[in-house]
Amino acid sequence: MTLPRPHPHDLLLAVAGFAIGLLLWSFGLYTTGDRVFDQRWAALVPLAVMAAVEAVRRTMPRTALAVGTLAIVADQFTNGNLVTVLMFTDVVYAAVVYGPPASARRVPYSTGLVTVAVTVGFLVWWQNAIALLVGVITGMVSFLPALTGAVVRNHREAADAARLRAGQTALLAEMDRAQAVVAERARMARELHDMVANHLSAIAIHSTAALSLDEPATTRQALTVIRENSVAGLTEMRRLIGLLRDSGGDAEPGAVPSLDALDGLIARARANGAPGGLDFVLEDTRPADAEALPAPVELAAYRIVQESLTNAVKHASPGTVTVRVGCGDGVLTVAVDSPCGKRPGPSAPGSGAGLVGMRERAELLGGEFRAAAEAAVWQVRAVLPADEKAGNDA
Template sequence: MSLPRPHRVDLLLSLSGLTCGLLLWSYGLYMTFGRVFEQRWAALVPLAVMASVETVRRTAPRTALFVGTLTIAGDQFTNGNLATVLMFTDLVYAAVVYGPPASARRIPYTTGLIAVTLTVVLLVWWQNAYALLVGMVTGMVSFLPAITGAVVRNHRDAAEAARLRAEQTALLAEMDRTQAVVAERARMARELHDVVANHLSAIAIHSTAALSLDEPATTHRALTVIRENSVAGLAEMRRLIGLLRDSAGEAVPGAVPSLDGLTELVGRARANGSAGGLGFVLEDLRRPDGAPLPAPVELAAYRIVQESLTNAVKHASPGTVTVRIGHRGGVLTVAVDSPYGKRPGPGAPGTGSGLIGMRERTELLGGAFRAAASGAVWQVRAELPADEEAGNP
């Protein structure tokens, strides 16, 4: 397995250290004299080795420090070179900054312990102040670079952690924004479906009846219903556009539909469904003196009734459609029963979006929803929490 390619900065440091060492050596500037190997060339061996390991200070920091430690120890037997010592301090620094976390924690303690131990041993042995000087130089050569490297690494790790936190925060913010956009689009889709489908379904059914039956009275009634639904649909669309516009726009949002408008809603359904033999009955079982319901709950109940009546006009067989509204024990119940069977005459296609929208409205408020056939009756049931907290889903 080959070692990683040396970094260009490490190559530059190695070349600079070797060049400075050769200049000092050429001028005869040594660290000490009178060592074991007093030959002039002997000091070049540790210098060359130290310059070589400098090239891997970043890619193999522990190996470089191990070889550098042996080299600086061998340099004590020569007259020495200041460049060799300076390159060793850089190896200690690099081992802390670029080495594994475990090595980065151990090296400062180890070098500090070595400096203190050497000072104590030399004090006992020499019994003079020169031992303190040697211990101080040892600390400056090993412990001080290690501490500097530890400070730099801590700052670097803190900066990296801050960058990761910033990226995570940005990612979470983007996820929140995406979820908010998706939720707003779903809300707009439900509102548009509930508003448009109700009126357009009546328009489609009555226009089909007017085209298929060549009777002036029937055509007149159909055109009357078509006009009423067109006007009501336009008014609802203007209200939605007003809600979607910026507050600085010209449009003024209209009132949000509530259960007080159920009588009018059932009346429109009665007019729309008369051609299909449908009758409509509203049973409002709420207590007259009860506390007002949260606006989101009333809007959800209104839209569920509206969509149920739209589905009845489009799909129900002739008979009576019953709408029951009840409020008991902090729960608002909505029940719509319509005849279920083969429908004669014109109808309108369905996509199933209405049932999905009713279920979503109910679940957003923490309620329960069910829509299924029970014999010859199609039943829609919704239970909506009607306490104050239900207004903040």
């Protein structure tokens, strides 16, 4: 079994204590006289033992206390050495500060009981005031160091607990910051995709048509649509840049799209989808006197319709795309039906990010989203809460 190495500070205390005790012994300075072992050398034995346990006060606190107790008792049968007593007080203190929690709790109680027992015992034996003085000295040598060690240990544990809580708080704050960054990136990705994807899709489709058809009129029409979508895309990009640079609050910029702008959205989709044989119809059944919806709900509904129309322009087969918007019973419903099947002419590739973005927008508001093909019709359904709480949650 390998014994733990003494702490350098403890080793220094042990060497210094033994040297000072040896110096006092050489000058004949004792704490008592006329003891059982009144030979001068006898006082050096407890001193050497106490110096040895002082060296392991931190690494072996319980062993040091046990051996040190035997040494201090043995010192009472010699002429005694003041340094032996002082080192014993330090051993008691270290046993409480560095010992296991159970023994650290027991040592103050044990030393207190020993102090009371010594005081009562000497009172019964001597029956004079000197017994009280012996009790006070016993308390100063044993109970007071143990009590001091308990106070120091409690303060250290409280400081450790405070540091642990501070570390946990910092970790939670970092996790919250990371989650906020991820959420903000996801929001920026949805905005970027929904604002620009439809314009780029229209540009891709019409540029393909212009390259594949050698007709001046068709090419001119395609180039006109390409220019319109390029300008609109740049405008949307400028709005997004303004949103990112706005640090005055968490609200959306003033020019937030709303459901009142669906007519213009349908008109642009109709122009973009005309080469593919698509027509677009809006059925808005919201009451004219309905209360205004929270801005996040209107934005989410607008983006869902916008992305659905973009997908229709890219993938739908010739036919009519129907957009239905209704409000009632505290919810806003959005439905987009587009024909699906074999598509003639040019098309634009899809990444699937649009469906993910629409689902995220609905779920962030506590709503529901579904997109699936049924009977040759691609159906998009979104149900969003229309109360003020939805705006606050977003």
